[in-house]
Amino acid sequence: MKLSSANRTLLFGAGLLAAYQIVIGIDRMEAEPIAAYTIAFGALLVSALLLIILGFDALEAPAVGIISTIIPLALSLGLIWQYAAAWRGAYLLFAVGAFLAVTLSRAAPFANSIRVALIALAHGISGMVIFLLPLLSAAQAKTHPMFALAGAGGALIGIGGLLLSFLKAGKPITSKETALKIFPAIFFFATLCFVIGFKYR
Amino acid sequence: MNALLKKIKLYFPLIKSLQTSLLLLTGVAGYLSAHNGVNWAHFGQMLPSLFLAISGSTILNMWWDQDIDAKMKRTHQRPTSAGKVTRREAFYLGMAVSILGVSWAVLLNGLYGLVVFAGLFFDVVVYSIWLKRRTCWSIVWGGISGAMPILAGRVLAVGQIDAIGALLAAAVLFWIPTHTLTFSLKFAEDYQNAGVPTFPSTYGEAFTRFAIALSSVVAALTMGLAAVWIGVTAGTLRLILVLSAGLFFLAATTVFRPSERVNFSLFKYASMYMTFAMLLIIP
Numbered sequence: 001m002k003l004s005s006a007n008r009t010l011l012f013g014a015g016l017l018a019a020y021q022i023v024i025g026i027d028r029m030e031a032e033p034i035a036a037y038t039i040a041f042g043a044l045l046v047s048a049l050l051l052i053i054l055g056f057d058a059l060e061a062p063a064v065g066i067i068s069t070i071i072p073l074a075l076s077l078g079l080i081w082q083y084a085a086a087w088r089g090a091y092l093l094f095a096v097g098a099f100l101a102v103t104l105s106r107a108a109p110f111a112n113s114i115r116v117a118l119i120a121l122a123h124g125i126s127g128m129v130i131f132l133l134p135l136l137s138a139a140q141a142k143t144h145p146m147f148a149l150a151g152a153g154g155a156l157i158g159i160g161g162l163l164l165s166f167l168k169a170g171k172p173i174t175s176k177e178t179a180l181k182i183f184p185a186i187f188f189f190a191t192l193c194f195v196i197g198f199k200y201r
Numbered sequence: 202m203n204a205l206l207k208k209i210k211l212y213f214p215l216i217k218s219l220q221t222s223l224l225l226l227t228g229v230a231g232y233l234s235a236h237n238g239v240n241w242a243h244f245g246q247m248l249p250s251l252f253l254a255i256s257g258s259t260i261l262n263m264w265w266d267q268d269i270d271a272k273m274k275r276t277h278q279r280p281t282s283a284g285k286v287t288r289r290e291a292f293y294l295g296m297a298v299s300i301l302g303v304s305w306a307v308l309l310n311g312l313y314g315l316v317v318f319a320g321l322f323f324d325v326v327v328y329s330i331w332l333k334r335r336t337c338w339s340i341v342w343g344g345i346s347g348a349m350p351i352l353a354g355r356v357l358a359v360g361q362i363d364a365i366g367a368l369l370a371a372a373v374l375f376w377i378p379t380h381t382l383t384f385s386l387k388f389a390e391d392y393q394n395a396g397v398p399t400f401p402s403t404y405g406e407a408f409t410r411f412a413i414a415l416s417s418v419v420a421a422l423t424m425g426l427a428a429v430w431i432g433v434t435a436g437t438l439r440l441i442l443v444l445s446a447g448l449f450f451l452a453a454t455t456v457f458r459p460s461e462r463v464n465f466s467l468f469k470y471a472s473m474y475m476t477f478a479m480l481l482i483i484p
Binding site: 019024026027038045046050054058 | 436444
């Protein structure tokens, strides 16, 4: 399936937004969340560039399942560090453990059901954190109400990540064509929501 | 007027506009990396003088390589190899444009002119005429010539060859193999037919991929070091780090999971990397 000009533009826009976030959007934070967000938005940026270069063929790469897991894990780790300090240690362990487990399950001859379960666990928990934490923080007036947009971005990136990860694991949620058609838009709007949300954090 | 436009249209492909633009951008980045304000009289003359010198050397390369270009699928449509521009015409045009560019550069600033001339000399005489058909290591000299525009820009801004200028030049020098070696892998048969020695034909594909990965790592490290020394913001440094990580990732993939697709993406990504890196060291 060929990448249309509109999709190319959306991916380029997502890349620029991710670059903006890395350079300006995450300044004046502690070192740990800066590192976590740099990894997350960096993975978004490099993924956007590779998609622009290779088109949807890039999604055939074996590393896609891993990269699509890095993004929500790193984002959620940054959010936990900033807004749920009591959970820092436990979540760091979970994030590192989930990343290693997903990577190992893709590198070693694991049963497909285990791969799918690991992906679902990593995406499920990190997705819920990215979705709920900004919403709760905004609802409890701990942050600006617009920070809730980061939660919307989390929901979108969660959907995108799940679509891709399950597609790669051979258990597609929707048809490949549909998943690919909507993916660049999900990518762009998720990044946009994050950038706006973080601006008002 | 029409005849002139026709000539310009005919000559335009002789300057490899994308490559020339990227080299010109490195010159601009080198100048602006000094962060000491823009002398518009200098900057306004640097652009055309550098453009003319780079274009002149590219035209002279096409003049010299007309016979091998004609043997290669990738290049046989170039104006010189397709017979649209005669060798004599390309030679005179290349010499005129080169002399104009270098003279302008020398008049603007002696040291700047010397660096611009060195770039042209290394590219045309050392790389193309002397070494390209003899050894695959000619790309080192091609790399040195490619590193001259960024050094020239820096020299014009600071008035001397300083450590940052040398680092920036080294970053471009080490980046160039990533670009040219992936190209030589993709068009290995073409180069073989034309009798041009390349890394893949001399040392094999595995060694070439290793050389690509190594040069990518060194280029990214050098660029990072130069960026730190220039004093870019922490955010900019983070972005350079992320883009470098992408380059490492692709370079490592070419070594451990080689494929045509990975090779192509590294080639394209390396160009994007250099473009972004140049934009990022500009304040």
